[in-house]
Amino acid sequence: MAPKVLMVAEKPSIALSIATALSGGRMSTRRGSTDVHQFEGKFRGFLVEYRVTSVIGHVFSIDFPPKYQNWELTDPMDLFDAPTIKSESNPKAHIRRHLHQEARGCGHLILWLDCDREGENICYEVLECSGFLETEGKKIYRARFSSVTEKDILKAMDNLAAPNKDEALAVDARQEIDLKVGVAFTRFQTRFFQGRYGNLDSRIISYGPCQTPTLGFCVQRHLQITTFKPEKFWSLNAYIFKDGYELQLDWDRNKVFDFDVAVMFQKLVTDDGILKISNLSKKEETKTRPCGLNTVNLLKVASSSLGFGPQMTMQLAERLYTQGFISYPRTESTAYPSSFDFRSVLDAQLNNPLWGDLVRSLLANGFHKPRSGSDAGDHPPITPMRSANEDMLGNDAWKLYQYVCQHFIGTVCPDCKHIRTKVEFACGGEIFYCVGQQVTAKGFTSIMPWLAISEKKLPSFSKGDRIKIPKVDIYEGNTSPPDYLSESDLISLMEKNGIGTDASISVHINNICERNYVQVTSGRRLTPTALGTTLIRGYQCIDPDLCLPEIRSFIEQQITFIAKGEADHSRVVEHCLQQFAQKYSYFVKQIENMDALFEAQFSSLAQSGRLLSKCGKCTRYMKYIPNQPTRLYCVTCEEVYYLPQNGTIKLYKELTCPLDSFELLLFSMAGPDAKSFPLCPYCYNSPPFEGIETLFGSLKLGDSKKLGKGAGMPCFLCPHPTCRHSMITQGVCACPECNGTLILDPVSAPKWRLYCNMCNCIIFLPEGAHRISTTDKKCSECDSTIIEVDFNKKSTPLKDGATLHIGCILCDELLHSLVEMKHGKSFFKRRGGRGRGRRRGRGRGRGKNDDPKMSFRDF
DNA sequence: GCAAGGTC
Secondary structure, X not given: OOOEEEEEXXXXXXXXXXXXXXHOXXXXXXXXXXXXXXXXXXXXXXXXXXXXXXXOOOOEEEEOOHHHOOOOOOOHHHHOOOOOEEEEOOHHHOHHHHHHHHHOOEEEEEEEOOOOHHHHHHHHHHHHHHOOOOOOOOEEEEOOXXXXXXXXXXXXXXXXXXXXXXXXXXXXHHHHHHHHHHHHHHHHHHHHHOXXXXXXXXXXXXXXXXXXXXXXXXXXXXXXHHOOOOOEEEEEEEEEEEOOEEEEEEEOOOOEOOHHHHHHHHHHHHHHOEEEEEEEEEEEEEEOOOOOOOHHHHHHHHHHHHOOOHHHHHHHHHHHHHOOOEOOOOOOOOOOOOOOOHXXXXXXXXXXXXXXXXXXXXXXXXXXXXXXXXXXXXXXXXXXXXXXXXXXXXXXXXXXXXXXXXXXXXXXXXXXXXXXXXXEEEEOOEEEEEEEEEEEEOHHHHOOHHHOOOOEOOOOOOOOOEEEOOEEEEEEEEOOOOOOOEHHHHHHHHHHOOOOOOOOHHHHHHHHHHOOOEEEEOOOEEEEOHHHHHHHHHHHHHOHHHHOOHHHHHHHHHHHHHHOOOOOHHHHHHHHHHHHHHHHHHHHHOHHHHHHHHHHHOOEHHHOOEEEEEOOOOOOEEEEEOOOOOEEEEOOOOEEEEOOOOEEEEEEEEEEOOOOOOEEEEEEEOOOOOOEEEEOHHHHOOOOOOOOEEOOEEOOOOOHHHHOOOOOOOOOOOOOOOOOHHHOOOOEEEOOOOOOEEEEOOOOOOOOEEEEOOOOOEEEOOOOEEEEEEXXXXXXXXOOEEEEEEEOOOOOOOOOOOEEEOOOOOOHHHHHHHOOOOOOOOOOOOOOOOOOOOOOOXXXXXXXXXXXXXXXXXX
């Protein structure tokens, strides 16, 4: 059997290109987590079976172990020294399993990951999954390629190298530093400010080495605008009449800031009264055609000309790419590889009704190669692939596609040529001028008309001409502040300062919008909110480094030492984290300074909200703060009680919680089939239990997510992960002892307890009860309400959907006779010896029954 | 619930 060679690319499309190039299109494709292309071919002189597949970006992502996931119990400072774990980024895709399976039986592995640091890091993720590192005799190769053309792929196959561990480690370092710094600061400031002010409407107050400097740019501009002091200025406008029309001349000094000086110059000019043409220049200028389109430029144009935000642009571009209309949309490069086939790209556009003619003439008369740009070694510039029309793509995607086409055609068009004429006039020692423009060759501007040169004709002048000045006006103006940063300006700043990458710039901008730090206003300009501004001003007064772009470049520079093999990975990480931990600790100490700014900006809880329900501690009414996060604030106790979000809240039957005397509330979820449930604000905010034995084993903190399917719905009411409170339809009935109201203990699951709010009687229900409701039946013995209990299938020997009807909680003997199941079988064994006259105990005491399952009180 | 980076 032929030896097997496995090849792994970063994304399915590259795997396909590689397989097609190496097999000449003669391969078979197997579906899997990602497609596997198989074919036979030569490798180092031997006939082998190739398998080409891919990952989908990073296989793993980094996080903290579960122990550190609880915000309440983890000091963010400890995160700097915490261990980290890597888990599959997308467990559902089963990439790890896929690679492991495909690697079986393969003696050679060729890594075709993108040729950048991230790609190098993914190489080692692939190595880990494939088991290639552990097995002796298996060969690992790294293909280095700058494009996925057949030529480049074959060249890479002839020059296989080894993966670069240092570059991979540099990425590991960045991941760990970003995680620890971001999460520590985010948790601290979120917990500090969250709920502290009434009109502070953000649930998460995040911090990150990319998003925060991005916000910093927007706020910096905002501060320039708000602190701007307009200044008066004056300028001279000279007018002449020539060839029958009036022409305004510009003043060489542009403007002066002293009115008397302006008047003096005006006098000098009017006293002279004659303009002499002192200089006349005429030269041909070139406006060069564009170079290839990269992601950043696409985002800028889409925002400024098409009105699409970066997030939307990337979504549209992604769709156009997966449908084969454009090439890969995440690229830094503006230069095409030398072997690029421009002709076939143009061929695909021949039938376009808008630019087909232009393309035809370019193909017939020869076209230019694009202006040389920069080759980042990642992917070629964004280029149209298949031809399309508006009906195929839909309005927005069509606009973006159209731009990509126009830009591409522009890159292969001639440059635009124009003649610029400048006439200079001297008068009274001052110089005035006017400029004319005449286009001689439209070049690429015919397909990109928004870049066209506007023509301006001038009358004919000759050097030495003397012209009488009819009037010289003084124009008075005010200097004006700059406008808010446009998205396009911000993208430029981010690119210039190395914030984010082609793939992540849009995410950072989206982040600061979603976190309510900035708002997109007309013309896609970014206006910081009070929260955004206050945060940045806060960093500026505690530690300005925290919001400067240098914080990113510092990390990049440090990890570059690792990538170049100049420094040890763990020492660099340790050094960086030590510095950030120091910054963190200083920030925590100084947070009061930031809080002072918040206090000035936001209203205190005592000033906001309306009175809603009574506090169980001081019995006074607490305030309901409707701004997110919605919460109650007790002005007397100065305590905050968070409420479930995204719904409405009102008093619940004026009942109080038996555990803490807080008034119960009724929460109704939003939406058409909104559910409602009662809750106690105090219990809802109580810390969760740890180590409790549940239906699902011993429970640890942070386990609630793991319970997953089959565990039923988690509780909306309390933080207890196994509480099934949300499923209770009616949790109250009459107490058999005193006819008071029985209320479910909100934190007692899975052992439901009923409390009586009058006599403090406690009644335990059988374990596993997960839904409790009152019925309209009455106990014949004592006239108490009969309640109904549903059991979870996991917790009882009952069949699915079984229901246990329980009789009167007090009168034991009735219990037996009332037991029935929906599926016809009895849950309780029929036994003798129980009957009237048994002890009618109350409370927690364990009864002496033959069968412990028999009595509620035995649980 | 938190970062930034891949990719879909």
